[in-house]
Amino acid sequence: xxxxxxNVRRVIPYTPGEQPKGKKLIKLNTNENxxxxxxxxxxxxxxxxxxxxxxxxxxxxxELVHALAEHYGLSDDQVFAGVGSDDVLALSFLTFxxxxxxxxxxxxxxxxxxxxASLYRIPYRTPALDDRFLIRPEDYLQKNGGIIFPNxxxxxxxxxxxxxxxxxxxxxxxVVVIVDEAYIDFGGTSALPLIDEYDNxxxxxxxxxxxxxxxxxxxxxxxxxxxxxxxxxxxxxxNSYTMNSITIQAxxxxxxxxxxxxxxxxxxxxxREWTKKELSRLGFSFPDSSANFIFASHREVPAQQLFTALxxxxxxxxxxNRPRIxxxxxxxxxxxxxxxxxxxxxxxxxxxxx
Amino acid sequence: xxxxxxNVRRVIPYTPGEQPKGKKLIKLNTNENxxxxxxxxxxxxxxxxxxxxxxxxxxxxxELVHALAEHYGLSDDQVFAGVGSDDVLALSFLTFxxxxxxxxxxxxxxxxxxxxASLYRIPYRTPALDDRFLIRPEDYLQKNGGIIFPNxxxxxxxxxxxxxxxxxxxxxxxVVVIVDEAYIDFGGTSALPLIDEYDNxxxxxxxxxxxxxxxxxxxxxxxxxxxxxxxxxxxxxxNSYTMNSITIQAxxxxxxxxxxxxxxxxxxxxxREWTKKELSRLGFSFPDSSANFIFASHREVPAQQLFTALxxxxxxxxxxNRPRIxxxxxxxxxxxxxxxxxxxxxxxxxxxxx
Numbered sequence: 001x002x003x004x005x006x007n008v009r010r011v012i013p014y015t016p017g018e019q020p021k022g023k024k025l026i027k028l029n030t031n032e033n034x035x036x037x038x039x040x041x042x043x044x045x046x047x048x049x050x051x052x053x054x055x056x057x058x059x060x061x062x063e064l065v066h067a068l069a070e071h072y073g074l075s076d077d078q079v080f081a082g083v084g085s086d087d088v089l090a091l092s093f094l095t096f097x098x099x100x101x102x103x104x105x106x107x108x109x110x111x112x113x114x115x116x117a118s119l120y121r122i123p124y125r126t127p128a129l130d131d132r133f134l135i136r137p138e139d140y141l142q143k144n145g146g147i148i149f150p151n152x153x154x155x156x157x158x159x160x161x162x163x164x165x166x167x168x169x170x171x172x173x174x175v176v177v178i179v180d181e182a183y184i185d186f187g188g189t190s191a192l193p194l195i196d197e198y199d200n201x202x203x204x205x206x207x208x209x210x211x212x213x214x215x216x217x218x219x220x221x222x223x224x225x226x227x228x229x230x231x232x233x234x235x236x237x238x239n240s241y242t243m244n245s246i247t248i249q250a251x252x253x254x255x256x257x258x259x260x261x262x263x264x265x266x267x268x269x270x271x272r273e274w275t276k277k278e279l280s281r282l283g284f285s286f287p288d289s290s291a292n293f294i295f296a297s298h299r300e301v302p303a304q305q306l307f308t309a310l311x312x313x314x315x316x317x318x319x320x321n322r323p324r325i326x327x328x329x330x331x332x333x334x335x336x337x338x339x340x341x342x343x344x345x346x347x348x349x350x351x352x353x354x
Numbered sequence: 355x356x357x358x359x360x361n362v363r364r365v366i367p368y369t370p371g372e373q374p375k376g377k378k379l380i381k382l383n384t385n386e387n388x389x390x391x392x393x394x395x396x397x398x399x400x401x402x403x404x405x406x407x408x409x410x411x412x413x414x415x416x417e418l419v420h421a422l423a424e425h426y427g428l429s430d431d432q433v434f435a436g437v438g439s440d441d442v443l444a445l446s447f448l449t450f451x452x453x454x455x456x457x458x459x460x461x462x463x464x465x466x467x468x469x470x471a472s473l474y475r476i477p478y479r480t481p482a483l484d485d486r487f488l489i490r491p492e493d494y495l496q497k498n499g500g501i502i503f504p505n506x507x508x509x510x511x512x513x514x515x516x517x518x519x520x521x522x523x524x525x526x527x528x529v530v531v532i533v534d535e536a537y538i539d540f541g542g543t544s545a546l547p548l549i550d551e552y553d554n555x556x557x558x559x560x561x562x563x564x565x566x567x568x569x570x571x572x573x574x575x576x577x578x579x580x581x582x583x584x585x586x587x588x589x590x591x592x593n594s595y596t597m598n599s600i601t602i603q604a605x606x607x608x609x610x611x612x613x614x615x616x617x618x619x620x621x622x623x624x625x626r627e628w629t630k631k632e633l634s635r636l637g638f639s640f641p642d643s644s645a646n647f648i649f650a651s652h653r654e655v656p657a658q659q660l661f662t663a664l665x666x667x668x669x670x671x672x673x674x675n676r677p678r679i680x681x682x683x684x685x686x687x688x689x690x691x692x693x694x695x696x697x698x699x700x701x702x703x704x705x706x707x708x
Contacts, residue, residue: 042404050396237365
């Protein structure tokens with residue numbers, strides 16, 4: 001090792017779900033939307049004047065922020081936009097979690113929370129989900145430096161009722177509480193209506209799932225204007241121009257076409273409910289999912305074996321080789337055709353291995 | 355102040371150059387390119403399939419990285435791409451500057467270096483430029499935890515010859531040395547050919563200036579494969595998907611059209627040399643600029659007064675109210691027409707105030 005390498009930051013690189021190219025596969029491994037984004041996005045690309053790209057983008061992403069505020073019945077100063085919800089969440093850790101006390105998030109949850117906490121040297125504690133993979137609200141009533149959890153949770157898909165979120169908020173008026181609602185459009189009740197009542201509540205959502213725009217990179221946060229202003233100040237202080245001009249316009253178009261994305265969500269939820277019934281019939285169990293995926297375990301066949309068999313059949317799902325969840329598969333909800341093909345394969349495979 | 359606000363990160367927000375909307379102004383304040391980007395960018399937008407945006411982008415931005423490697427005669431593993439050079443630079447601070455010793459950068463330089471150092475708690479020291487605003491290479495021969503400087507420097511425009519860079523590199527084999535070449539396509543000699551010889555040298559460039567794509571947000575770095583791998587590992591560990599799918603394709607198209615951007619740079623340099631002569635004639639002095647801006651001071655009239663007068667006339671330039679440079683204007687090189695209008699105004703204004 002060279003001397004200069006001694007001062008290089010050591011990390012455990014993230015392993016994203018496979019993004020195979022050119023192969024005809026059924027891709028149910030990264031929670032992408034099986035339907036295309038709103039036609040308004042294609043229209044923006046068609047009429048976008050490339051010449052304007054010589055200029056810096058609007059650092060506030062004003063057009064997008066305004067479209068979001070209008071859609072959700074808020075004022076612009078209650079909305080913050082970033083380059084994917086990962087960007088918004090990481091920035092929120094940096095901005096709000098500077099207490100001496102540990103922040104709290106579930107032991108089984110989105111895999112980047114502990115990464116960002118370590119990155120910014122934020123102490124943390126991870127209360128365990130219960131045996132059915134549900135968050136226990138009472139775990140979040142102890143002293144802490146901040147709270148974050150996804151709702152629905154990932155990779156479990158289980159939702160926390162709004163009454164429980166309110167209970168957590170009531171006990172935590174002195175720290176920032178972040179509810180990460182990446183999957184809320186597929187089920188559960190958003191905490192958004194609570195931002196007026198709790199000035200320490202930040203609600204984070206994304207365009208990557210329900211709006212079918214994972215490739216565009218847009219995330220956003222709702223909160224009272226003071227909270228949003230803090231987030232903006234930190235962002236502008238160290239990287240002002242992050243979202244490009246095309247994304248701002250295309251994202252705004254996607255928001256304005258809400259009928260389209262509501263219809264898309266409806267179809268995905270319908271397919272999810274069908275898939276749940278079929279998986280139950282085949283001997284799988286899972287927390288009742290409110291997301292666009294199902295976190296399933298089979299009563300006889302180990303998850304890793306099923307993962308490999310599905311993969312060999314050209315069906316990609318996600319398998320996490322980690323304590324407590326290493327006998328589960330996270331299966332994204334695709335089109336009805338894709339889910340029928342998966343169920344058909346599983347049915348054949350399971351009866352053959354009996 | 356609420357209790358939760360006590361743990362919010364306090365920052366000094368960055369003040370970007372004004373981006374006025376809708377007004378007919380001559381905008382020479384943010385070092386943007388006065389010419390549009392390569393026509394290939396518009397073509398990508400026209401033929402881009404919006405449906406693909408439902409999928410996550412390639413986290414490695416492979417198409418763009420490959421186009422850059424081909425253009426500069428490198429292999430793909432010597433190239434890293436990020437969301438603007440601010441993203442690449444901030445990530446480089448985080449990855450490489452983890453020593454106990456102070457890192458070094460000039461006292462007058464790009465205004466984000468001290469921000470990122472503070473953000474990541476990196477100790478730093480800022481050797482002063484000499485009286486003519488030039489970097490003194492001997493200041494960088496002392497013990498340190500890493501080195502970064504722009505070449506040409508900002509906001510001075512002055513270039514450091516390659517022999518001096520080599521001298522700095524020879525004395526600093528044990529730390530990472532970053533040469534920030536945002537403006538190198540307008541003058542000076544790139545340190546790129548030295549990356550094979552010095553495995554601790556990172557060269558950072560951007561699409562925002564010479565390639566006229568400030569609105570698209572692309573920056574990139576060259577270095578030996580080990581250095582690049584460290585940067586990738588840190589990036590993937592905490593935010594895998596940052597550059598969107600459209601940007602990857604549009605950026606690649608811009609790189610492939612190198613004849614276009616070389617012609618654009620040639621025109622800007624020609625306009626810059628004309629502007630230098632005119633400014634000298636009017637009583638301005640400035641470090642000899644190798645960038646797409648001139649950092650000028652008038653022998654009689656204070657910079658702040660000129661800034662305001664220009665602004666009132668609809669001509670925006672940049673003024674920094676900071677010690678040592680508060681009698682200078684940073685004037686971006688626009689089109690010949692824009693520069694003629696500016697010179698005409700200054701000529702009238704200066705003769706009237708005599």
